[in-house]
Amino acid sequence: MAYEDLKVIGEIKPDEHQANAVSHFERLYTDLSGYPELTQKRSSLSIKSWRFANFFRWSGDDRKPPRGLYLYGGIGRGKSMLMDLFHDLAPLKAKKRVHFHEFMLDVHVRMKEWRGFSGKERIAHGGKPAEDDPIPPVARQIALEATLLCFDEMQVTDIADAMILGRLFRELMELGVVIVATSNRVPDDLYKDGLNRQLFMPFIDMINKEFDVVALDGPTDYRLNRFKGVPTYYTPINDKTTQQLSDAFFRLTDRDVEDRDKVPSDTLMVQGRELFVPKAARGVAVFSFKRLCANPLGAADYLAIARRYHTVIMVAIPKMNKEKRNEAKRFVTFIDALYEHGVKLLCSAEVEASELYPSGDGAFEFERTVSRLMEMQSDEYIARGHGLE
Structure with a gap:
């Protein structure tokens, strides 16, 4: 069987x-x-x-x-x-x-x-x-x-x-x-x-x-085992880090790399409208920063993602300035939703977390997001269960 x-x-x-x-x-x-x-x-x-x-x-x-x-x-x-x-x-x-x-x-x-x-x-x-x-x-x-x-x-x-x-x-x-x-x-x-x-x-x-x-309480935590040796924060944004994130997705979902063109998409219903998920398998979803934070999404969208998926891969987080304050605010809300539900985050970013939003409206509040991004890379956070604390 x-x-x-x-x-x-x-x-x-x-x-x-x-x-x-x-x-x-x-x-x-x-x-x-x-x-x-x-x-x-x-x-x-x-x-x-x-x-x-x-x-x-x-x-x-x-x-x-x-x-x-x-x-x-x-x-x-x-x-x-x-x-x-x-x-x-x-x-x-x-x-x-x-x-x-x-x-x-x-x-x-x-x-x-x-x-x-x-x-x-x-x-x-x-x-x-x-x-x-x-x-x-x-x-x-x-x-x-x-x-x-x-x-x-x-x-x-x-x-x-x-x-x-x-x-x-x-x-x-x-x-x-x-x-x-x-x-x-x-x-x-x-x-x-x-x-x-x-x-x-x-x-x-x-x-x-x-x-x-x-x-079902066997000795092996398969999900945690798949994370062993897998970095969660990749920088800068280039072909190498993009390939590393792709490889991580196939490892976390137990999919064959040869099936790259067969990865399914998904759709979430949020308050009567559809939220498209470009790639999703075995509880792991893939989004670009642009799709989630440059578009007019809000807390309800991010909570729906956090509840559905135990792991999210976000591609190409840019360095943000005061002209991108709306994107920065959405990113803060997104990270809060993931953190509160114990969702694992793998991402590629233009710069280190501490440099993502150094100035602009809400830059002081963004420091909490930086702290959470750092914590979300820790072994303790990776071992945390999926769900609202």
């Missing part, structure tokens, strides 16, 4: 914790073989009463919908890698792999839209005119799009998310949606010390009872 192939070519080491997780993914793969999918071909009327448990009963099959999978463990142990392999190979067409925070942002947008719909619009979106509770119809919308949902980096820090997760997941599961999630936290530690956490406890109970909860 794909996992064994990675061991053969040396991309991963034999790891009993990963092997145990793979056995659970194999179980789920088998359970999904022949599993019925909800698609847009089904009418909006049929999904109102559709429950997958009923499907098996109606068809004379005593199977139950497959159990979900919750994979947790330390940074760099291969959780996302294993889930990506499973997502790519899963025997379903209607499947989606998404960062958990991005998914929840989309859920809140859908709920807001539902509350503003007229009665006719609610009918058109598979609901009832007087159905004021947005969670059931939003769950139906999601179920029509994906029978398999794979969430990366599940972490709950927002009370608004905490209050709806239990009901949302219950609705999705009753509709037959199969859920796979990775997290740095054991389920019992989700939303730890959060406001009104007692209201969140039924969701934790549901995860523990209805998902296979699997620990």
Whole structure:
């Protein structure tokens, strides 16, 4: 299988914790073989009463919908890698792999839209005119799009998310949606010390009872190993440093250099608009300074990047002066977002960090950014996990 192939070519080491997780993914793969999918071909009327448990009963099959999978463990142990392999190979067409925070942002947008719909619009979106509770119809919308949902980096820090997760997941599961999630936290530690956490406890109970909860805490931190011997700040900007950053990207993403022309792009949705990512793979994104800081982007854009990617490569940071004060301000906001979320930064720059913005509006405040750029090169920062501190 794909996992064994990675061991053969040396991309991963034999790891009993990963092997145990793979056995659970194999179980789920088998359970999904022949599993019925909800698609847009089904009418909006049929999904109102559709429950997958009923499907098996109606068809004379005593199977139950497959159990979900919750994979947790330390940074760099291969959780996302294993889930990506499973997502790519899963025997379903209607499947989606998404960062958990991005998914929840989309859920809140859908709920807001539902509350503003007229009665006719609610009918058109598979609901009832007087159905004021947005969670059931939003769950139906999601179920029509994906029978398999794979969430990366599940972490709950927002009370608004905490209050709806239990009901949302219950609705999705009753509709037959199969859920796979990775997290740095054991389920019992989700939303730890959060406001009104007692209201969140039924969701934790549901995860523990209805998902296979699997620990992945092997001895090897693959992500940290890939950073060993890789500088993070390259200067000046020339063909040599550009090539070094390119080589670092292929090392960090385990991609073959021969596939240089096949590196995929990505798109983030930020407040209803698209943010294009020129290159992205395995949680690593590549941008030019010009794309991120010379264009009118803001904190929301940079936060979306920081939440989605554990590593960012920024190419060609120029020395800035008072005429580039807007670019300097955006760069400060960008670095703050990365720093607060533990995102690793590799970059090429015209000059050393201390010389990037020596004078102009905000030059004094820029000194904090210089300090953060220096800290982000340290072994301690590189070893830090991805996510809001």
